[in-house]
Amino acid sequence: QKGETVKVAWIDPLSGLMAPVGQNQVKSFQFIAEQFNKGNAAGVKFEVVPIDNKLSPAESLNALKSAIDQGVRYVTQGNGSSVALALIDAINKHNERNPGKEVVYLNHSAVDPDLTNSKCSYWHFRLDADTSMKMEALTTFMKDQKDIQKVYLINQNYSHGQQVAKYFKDALARKRPDVQVAGEDLHPLAQVRDFAPYVAKIKASGADTVVTGNWGSDLTLLVKAANDAGLNVKFYTYYAGVTGTPTALGAAAAGRVFQVAYATSNMGGATAKLMADFKTKFNDDWYTGSSYHLFALLSDAMAKAKSTDPVKVAAAMEGLKFKSFNGEVEMRKTDHQLQQPLFISVWQKTDAKNNYSVENTGYTFAEVKAYDAYVSSTPTSCQMKRP
Amino acid sequence: MDQILINLLNGFSSGLLLFMLSSGLTLIFSMMGVLNFAHASFYMLGAYVAYSLSNWLGFTAALVLAPLIVGGLGALFERTALRRAHKFGHVPELLITFGLSYVVLEVVQLIWGRTPVPAVPPAWLQSSAFTVVQSAQHGLSIVAGVAPPEMCQSAGEAAASCSRFPMTRAFMMLVSLGMLLALWLLLTRTRIGLVIQAALTHPEMAEALGHNVPRVLMLVFGSGCALAALAGVIGGVTFVTEPAMAAVVGSIIFVVVVVGGMGSLAGAFVGSIVIGLLQTLPLTVDASLADLFNRFGASVHEGSRGWPLLRITLAQAAPILPYLLLVLILIFRPKGLMGTREE
Amino acid sequence: MTKELLQLSNVHAYYGKSHVLHGVSLNIGEGEIVSLLGRNGAGRSTTVKAIMGLVDAQGSVKWRGRELVGRKAFEIAHEGIGYVPENRDIFPRLTVGQNLLLGVKSGNKKGRWSLDDMFKLFPRLKEREHTAAGVLSGGEQQMLTLCRTLMGDPDLIMIDEPTEGLAPKIVELVADYLRELKRRGISVLLVEQKLTIALEVSERCLVMGHGRIVFEGSPAELKANSNVRKEWLEV
Amino acid sequence: MSMAVQPDMAASPAAIRPAAPVLAAVPSGPPPVATVRRQPSPRSYHFKPWNVGRALIWSLFAVTLLVVPLLWTTSFAQTMLCQMGIGIIACLAYNILLGQGGMLSFGHAVYSGLGGFVAIHALNAVSAGSLHLPVSLVPIAGGLGGLFFAALLGYVTTKKSGTTFAMITLGLGELVWSMSLMLPEFFGGEGGVSGNRVVGEKVFGISFGPQIQLYYLIAVYCFVCTGLMFALTRTPLGRMLNAVRDNPERVEFIGYSTQRVRYLAFMISGFFAGIAGGLSALNTEIVNAEVVGAARSGSYLLFVFLGGATFFFGPIIGAVLMVVALVLLSELTQAWLLYLGLVFMFMVMFAPGGVAGLVMMNLRVAAHGKLGRLWTGYLALAGTAATVLLAAAVCIEMVYHLRLNEALGPQMNFLGVTLDAKGLDAWCGAALLLLTGAGLFEVSRRHFAQQWGEAQEEIEREMKRREAL
Amino acid sequence: MSSSVAVSSNGSSPYALELLGAHKRFGLTEIIRGAQLQVKPGERVAIIGPNGAGKSTLFNLISGRFGLSSGEIRLHGERIDGLKPYEINRRGLSRSFQVSNLFTRLSVFENLRCAVLWSMGQRYAFWRFLSNQHEANARAEEVMQMIKLDKRRDQLAMNLTYAEQRALEIGITIAGGSSVILLDEPTAGMSKSETKRFIQLIREVTEGKTLLTVEHDMGVVFGLADRIAVLVYGEVIAFDTPDAVRANPRVQEAYLGSVLADHQAAEAVAQPMGCAA
Ligand SMILES: Nc1ncnc2c1ncn2[C@@H]1O[C@H](COP(=O)(O)OP(=O)(O)OP(=O)(O)O)[C@@H](O)[C@H]1O
Numbered sequence A: 001q002k003g004e005t006v007k008v009a010w011i012d013p014l015s016g017l018m019a020p021v022g023q024n025q026v027k028s029f030q031f032i033a034e035q036f037n038k039g040n041a042a043g044v045k046f047e048v049v050p051i052d053n054k055l056s057p058a059e060s061l062n063a064l065k066s067a068i069d070q071g072v073r074y075v076t077q078g079n080g081s082s083v084a085l086a087l088i089d090a091i092n093k094h095n096e097r098n099p100g101k102e103v104v105y106l107n108h109s110a111v112d113p114d115l116t117n118s119k120c121s122y123w124h125f126r127l128d129a130d131t132s133m134k135m136e137a138l139t140t141f142m143k144d145q146k147d148i149q150k151v152y153l154i155n156q157n158y159s160h161g162q163q164v165a166k167y168f169k170d171a172l173a174r175k176r177p178d179v180q181v182a183g184e185d186l187h188p189l190a191q192v193r194d195f196a197p198y199v200a201k202i203k204a205s206g207a208d209t210v211v212t213g214n215w216g217s218d219l220t221l222l223v224k225a226a227n228d229a230g231l232n233v234k235f236y237t238y239y240a241g242v243t244g245t246p247t248a249l250g251a252a253a254a255g256r257v258f259q260v261a262y263a264t265s266n267m268g269g270a271t272a273k274l275m276a277d278f279k280t281k282f283n284d285d286w287y288t289g290s291s292y293h294l295f296a297l298l299s300d301a302m303a304k305a306k307s308t309d310p311v312k313v314a315a316a317m318e319g320l321k322f323k324s325f326n327g328e329v330e331m332r333k334t335d336h337q338l339q340q341p342l343f344i345s346v347w348q349k350t351d352a353k354n355n356y357s358v359e360n361t362g363y364t365f366a367e368v369k370a371y372d373a374y375v376s377s378t379p380t381s382c383q384m385k386r387p
Numbered sequence B: 001m002d003q004i005l006i007n008l009l010n011g012f013s014s015g016l017l018l019f020m021l022s023s024g025l026t027l028i029f030s031m032m033g034v035l036n037f038a039h040a041s042f043y044m045l046g047a048y049v050a051y052s053l054s055n056w057l058g059f060t061a062a063l064v065l066a067p068l069i070v071g072g073l074g075a076l077f078e079r080t081a082l083r084r085a086h087k088f089g090h091v092p093e094l095l096i097t098f099g100l101s102y103v104v105l106e107v108v109q110l111i112w113g114r115t116p117v118p119a120v121p122p123a124w125l126q127s128s129a130f131t132v133v134q135s136a137q138h139g140l141s142i143v144a145g146v147a148p149p150e151m152c153q154s155a156g157e158a159a160a161s162c163s164r165f166p167m168t169r170a171f172m173m174l175v176s177l178g179m180l181l182a183l184w185l186l187l188t189r190t191r192i193g194l195v196i197q198a199a200l201t202h203p204e205m206a207e208a209l210g211h212n213v214p215r216v217l218m219l220v221f222g223s224g225c226a227l228a229a230l231a232g233v234i235g236g237v238t239f240v241t242e243p244a245m246a247a248v249v250g251s252i253i254f255v256v257v258v259v260g261g262m263g264s265l266a267g268a269f270v271g272s273i274v275i276g277l278l279q280t281l282p283l284t285v286d287a288s289l290a291d292l293f294n295r296f297g298a299s300v301h302e303g304s305r306g307w308p309l310l311r312i313t314l315a316q317a318a319p320i321l322p323y324l325l326l327v328l329i330l331i332f333r334p335k336g337l338m339g340t341r342e343e
Numbered sequence C: 001m002t003k004e005l006l007q008l009s010n011v012h013a014y015y016g017k018s019h020v021l022h023g024v025s026l027n028i029g030e031g032e033i034v035s036l037l038g039r040n041g042a043g044r045s046t047t048v049k050a051i052m053g054l055v056d057a058q059g060s061v062k063w064r065g066r067e068l069v070g071r072k073a074f075e076i077a078h079e080g081i082g083y084v085p086e087n088r089d090i091f092p093r094l095t096v097g098q099n100l101l102l103g104v105k106s107g108n109k110k111g112r113w114s115l116d117d118m119f120k121l122f123p124r125l126k127e128r129e130h131t132a133a134g135v136l137s138g139g140e141q142q143m144l145t146l147c148r149t150l151m152g153d154p155d156l157i158m159i160d161e162p163t164e165g166l167a168p169k170i171v172e173l174v175a176d177y178l179r180e181l182k183r184r185g186i187s188v189l190l191v192e193q194k195l196t197i198a199l200e201v202s203e204r205c206l207v208m209g210h211g212r213i214v215f216e217g218s219p220a221e222l223k224a225n226s227n228v229r230k231e232w233l234e235v
Numbered sequence D: 001m002s003m004a005v006q007p008d009m010a011a012s013p014a015a016i017r018p019a020a021p022v023l024a025a026v027p028s029g030p031p032p033v034a035t036v037r038r039q040p041s042p043r044s045y046h047f048k049p050w051n052v053g054r055a056l057i058w059s060l061f062a063v064t065l066l067v068v069p070l071l072w073t074t075s076f077a078q079t080m081l082c083q084m085g086i087g088i089i090a091c092l093a094y095n096i097l098l099g100q101g102g103m104l105s106f107g108h109a110v111y112s113g114l115g116g117f118v119a120i121h122a123l124n125a126v127s128a129g130s131l132h133l134p135v136s137l138v139p140i141a142g143g144l145g146g147l148f149f150a151a152l153l154g155y156v157t158t159k160k161s162g163t164t165f166a167m168i169t170l171g172l173g174e175l176v177w178s179m180s181l182m183l184p185e186f187f188g189g190e191g192g193v194s195g196n197r198v199v200g201e202k203v204f205g206i207s208f209g210p211q212i213q214l215y216y217l218i219a220v221y222c223f224v225c226t227g228l229m230f231a232l233t234r235t236p237l238g239r240m241l242n243a244v245r246d247n248p249e250r251v252e253f254i255g256y257s258t259q260r261v262r263y264l265a266f267m268i269s270g271f272f273a274g275i276a277g278g279l280s281a282l283n284t285e286i287v288n289a290e291v292v293g294a295a296r297s298g299s300y301l302l303f304v305f306l307g308g309a310t311f312f313f314g315p316i317i318g319a320v321l322m323v324v325a326l327v328l329l330s331e332l333t334q335a336w337l338l339y340l341g342l343v344f345m346f347m348v349m350f351a352p353g354g355v356a357g358l359v360m361m362n363l364r365v366a367a368h369g370k371l372g373r374l375w376t377g378y379l380a381l382a383g384t385a386a387t388v389l390l391a392a393a394v395c396i397e398m399v400y401h402l403r404l405n406e407a408l409g410p411q412m413n414f415l416g417v418t419l420d421a422k423g424l425d426a427w428c429g430a431a432l433l434l435l436t437g438a439g440l441f442e443v444s445r446r447h448f449a450q451q452w453g454e455a456q457e458e459i460e461r462e463m464k465r466r467e468a469l
Numbered sequence E: 001m002s003s004s005v006a007v008s009s010n011g012s013s014p015y016a017l018e019l020l021g022a023h024k025r026f027g028l029t030e031i032i033r034g035a036q037l038q039v040k041p042g043e044r045v046a047i048i049g050p051n052g053a054g055k056s057t058l059f060n061l062i063s064g065r066f067g068l069s070s071g072e073i074r075l076h077g078e079r080i081d082g083l084k085p086y087e088i089n090r091r092g093l094s095r096s097f098q099v100s101n102l103f104t105r106l107s108v109f110e111n112l113r114c115a116v117l118w119s120m121g122q123r124y125a126f127w128r129f130l131s132n133q134h135e136a137n138a139r140a141e142e143v144m145q146m147i148k149l150d151k152r153r154d155q156l157a158m159n160l161t162y163a164e165q166r167a168l169e170i171g172i173t174i175a176g177g178s179s180v181i182l183l184d185e186p187t188a189g190m191s192k193s194e195t196k197r198f199i200q201l202i203r204e205v206t207e208g209k210t211l212l213t214v215e216h217d218m219g220v221v222f223g224l225a226d227r228i229a230v231l232v233y234g235e236v237i238a239f240d241t242p243d244a245v246r247a248n249p250r251v252q253e254a255y256l257g258s259v260l261a262d263h264q265a266a267e268a269v270a271q272p273m274g275c276a277a
């Protein structure tokens, strides 16, 4: 396998609502691929083939076809679990109908737990932590925050948002039955311009904490509206670090916005170097750590399988333990869900210890708590069909 | 009590913002008969231009200049493109604005990038206009600016609650009312309004009577775009300035214009307020139809017929209420609330 | 002869590619009523539109010595030419009053005519002052257009078939109206179908056929010339 | 109120009508071949389906459908072909409203989309064994679904016309789209509903697993539906639909209810749209909220217009362009949305009859044997236009490259040539090319316009002469 | 006003069309004030009256374009007020418009074919080919020849000349074979010679039918009508033979005027369709 070129199709939005995120991520993947091309366990060369799917499942299927035509055997995607579902379905069918031309799907950010539970597939490997895992970590953290009395849930009215709400309530009942859910809202995805009414509602409920899976402008507008109305609550979020949001959070949100993720802005060591290089090169933040997982996992598995054949590599990836930027991680065999540490970080001014300025705002996500992989690990109901 | 007040204030201000957005659209529609699908794009353009200008000249200058610049661009578009399509009728006119909205979006992204730009309101807009204080012993009171913390820091037995009303929103309301006044004067107190309406049906005749119709149309379109841009300047700093900001308001402003009555300024105003309230007030009601039925003795629960529909709370349905209203209004009163013509 | 006001020489006009006027030459003096007669499709309306700048024309149209060809309609209107189209073209959504108001040119000072003059002329309009013009009866609309043009205080008024659809009694009124215009020193170019009224009020008659002027003379001459009438006006 | 005095959208098909006088004489609706020979006896109108010209066109269409997948064999090309076939049905269905009925709908994806959902549920029912239906008939289930929802929602929509109609469709479109996320029971939430089209016994060895088998299923549907929709234009209802478009008021005075005509047409359109949705469900094997979204509805409108709504075959061109633009163009360039927007603006401004309008204009010239004269003009025009396009595209691509592809450095590849997006020479070259191209284009355009005008004038004269005979 | 029980159509009504105390108000203004008119089958009636008297409004009421404020309208003894225009048309009444109202983007032939479809029982059929409907096609051809537009068969209506459009307007009105025909100023905008030809045409195509026509051209009125109804301020002040109407002083005062009209009317009578000068 040495010296071979491995094409990885990156199927994600480059236009439309999620384009900013997509633009950042495509750079991340290309950048990390370059890093790995300098030397990796398998000695292969990676090439990222970006294809715009406009955040549309139907378009993604076209993109998949196009990628397969170009000889691509590894596909990665992450924005939108609906797209992920469509891809899993299509890849399952493709692999079944076209033996010898199998395709492996490496999911870098789609976090719907179903993807590794009821909808799990042998060909799908998830590198992000799913909603339930993040919620496990988040609630473990919240359990110890004694000032949390009343929590308000506000989420986007689609599967991701609904799941955040659901898993939160489940976990809370287990860990802090005394905390009250003061209210719950589901608002339409990316359509609300004016969050003032929601903020008024949160205010009226007397909540001291807001938990939200919102991303993009749905998160920034929420935080902005809260600041404007003088609503002094803490926000526990999934996606405060995604492109554009940090800029919009600015100074007003300092100390009040928490994020749960498999990374923080200040991981130190080699990661700090990577982030710095990325920033010099693109004047942008490298936050999609799963791009690192992807190439680390692939090269290790290819080395192990001594092949780039997706069937062999897939088999090699199952249960593979490898070293990534956030420590030693494991691709769990039962459901192909990566087991990795999770971090709670807070939005604050940069300081000596946390000196990475996110989006050049002078603010950063500073680690407040790190949890080992086992803490956030959740059971799976996956009944995987192996070929 | 304070919550009701705040909710009403939110509703009204949200309505006034909608008016700010849709007034230009109404102007263009009532006078030129053009459904301008690029209206929201001009709104976005206003925000971006103002962002660049205020980094350079300050916010106040941007507030004045950005609408002028965008209005000029609008006039240019009317002159070079829309005028050509006008000959072919309404559908091509509409489609050309459709095409323009794509182009504007792409150009904005090329110039300012795809991520939000950090547009912040100037210092004088960053404070609070007033604070609504509800305290157990003093009841409801309104304090200008930010209420001193001791007022809100629960004194004694019962906690007082303070809700601040941000300056940006107050300013927005003010500008919106100003727009209403200016437009009303333009339409009723000047003859230009008559000329435009005349030109709508018989442009040649209006010209033969000595009115420079093309110039008037250009001015109207330019003004409509300038109004959108003004809304954008304020909307941009109040919310976020980002490429998706046009898409978010894109269809709701049509709802406003249609519900109010196509081409009627008063209608656009009433429509804005109604939609503003409709988007806001139902959010506070977390009851669903199922709850309602259960209240009256029916037992509706998961698994009963129509549960998926009955289960939806009013708060969740709030965002679609404007569209529901639109459809109902058009079926039962196609003129719209205040409209005079039915087409 | 009176002083020349308007002179057309060798005017050609086209609708798209179809050639309609083939070299029309005519002139109108100050304070004159001239009628332009001819069969359907002879090109009378087109001539008037060409003067007004509403169709593409070639040749020369001189107004008090100044060339009008190539200028915009609203500029021509500002020169002092009024036009009453044959299909009326009232502004349907505006009220009668607003329609009249629009007759006044933008930026103009007070003209010779006031709203009240108009209402005196056609009392029926006064009654309907606040009605949307679109619902007026055919005849009422005709009255409205006449008045609207007059509000612009033109020196020459070109009227295309003003008696169309009017009751005989009102036709009579229109004749009075035309005479009144003349009395106030306004020139009229009257495009007519009804010979009766044309012959009665005008000083000169022009007959058009196939896009050219084929006869010019006094009403008496036209009455006498049965050849022209046979060939160019009636069957 | 009188219709004539209002800027009514119902009158706006006028709008779509190419206003250039040269186009005015082109009859709307029927395709070029459908010239009816004039004969004195009324008996001569007997329907002759095998009129030579028509037979030729239809056979050509059939052969094209048969042959294309053999020419483009990659799986990507075949998915695109499948989508084109589906798009053709959907766009033709949409044009029943827009081009033939003068109804401007902003929400037609509702019917194709809901048809898709019904179809995928039907497919899953087949898989589950609770429904016995060959997979090849699942699209019909989609069609019935589209018909059902069109009957339900169309009843209120078609009560109105013009702008009111357009706005109701906009509102309903938004409503259905919002509902689709609120009602995961039917719509499957964000993830949608997926199915497997390979189900049941193989019939003649056809499992519909391989894309090519599905393609031929789509091709058959496409051909039959196109035929049926064309036939519709030749029926009393089809003709009255045109009458309603042109003058709804008068229709009421010749015994027809405009509402009823619109409603029936709306249902028929919904049925065909549903079939397209059903085929699409089979094609992607997953249906989610996106299929009822405003973006989809918008593309129908835009591309039907681009293809040419005044002509029956316009939407077919539109559908092909739709797939090319949305699927292929976005693969080729990041600036595809900009190109799309610009193309729209220019088409509306300079060719309001759409591509079909251009085709018909040239066919008319060709029919009068005058095309031969124009070809040099065309050549010059094409050459210079290509130059301008190329230069403009280079500039646009370089700008996009600089903004978006920093990762790859300033070096970029454009049509096989490597350019340095930061290099002065690339920019100067492009600018120079653009300017000279534009200059030459203008020269040849003027020359061509004159030639074209002459040809038109001659044709006009000839037609007058013939008429006079 | 009157009993709401509709007299059932028994076909034996002596009148083809009846207006009984018809009233129409627009907002506050009453346009039709109790118009009363009874037209016998086969009769040709001209309605004259000053501008704004409500003639077109009356037609709009009869044809169902506007709803009646009060009163009754009967067609062959059957009440038709409150019905939709198409329902009235299906009962055998057809009208033309003062301003041509055509299917502008359809050819002459298609215009006429559309007009005959309903009466030929085609209804909303989408399962039959038009080209196979020989009866309808033959009828359309026939009407086209009647109105002498057969040479323009495949021209779009919008490309016709004014006079041709007027002819087509009449053609569409009569094509469906309705027994009661309303024509609103059919000769408006036509020259004397064309008017003459047109009156001839109208006579031919409405042979044996009940005809109501609004006209200001006295030549047409006196040349065409069996009886004349004079509508003034929404009331029928006279309904009589042409001679009687002309002699009626009220009519003269309200409508005909003095000198000019006398002249015109006299002229019209002297040479009903002749040269005017
Ligand atoms: N908009 C148009 N497009 C094409 N041809 C036109 C147009 N208007 C008029 N024509 C043609 O131009 C010729 C002259 O028309 P014009 O209206 O000047 O005649 P006219 O003498 O006023 O007759 P009328 O009695 O009909 O008013 C006619 O043959 C007519 O068909």
Ligand SMILES: Nc1ncnc2c1ncn2[C@@H]1O[C@H](COP(=O)(O)OP(=O)(O)OP(=O)(O)O)[C@@H](O)[C@H]1O
Residues within 6 Å of the ligand: C128, C131, C135, C136, C137, C138, C139, C140, C165, E026, E031, E049, E050, E051, E052, E053, E054, E055, E056, E057, E058
């Ligand atoms: N929809 C309406 N609303 C208000 N007034 C109306 C409406 N329609 C007609 N009218 C008024 O009714 C009166 C009668 O109009 P109508 O058109 O019937 O007159 P007419 O007798 O046909 O006159 P003409 O001979 O001039 O055509 C007019 O004064 C007109 O302004």
Ligand SMILES: CC(C)C[C@H](N)C(=O)O
Residues within 6 Å of the ligand: A021, A078, A079, A080, A081, A109, A110, A111, A112, A160, A215, A216, A239, A242
């Ligand atoms: C990248 C994220 C902002 C998107 C998120 N993963 C989702 O499920 O939609």
Ligand SMILES: [Mg+2]
Residues within 6 Å of the ligand: C044, C045, C046, C086, C160
């Ligand atoms: Mg004329």
Ligand SMILES: [Mg+2]
Residues within 6 Å of the ligand: C137, C138, C139, E055, E056, E057, E098
């Ligand atoms: Mg009338």
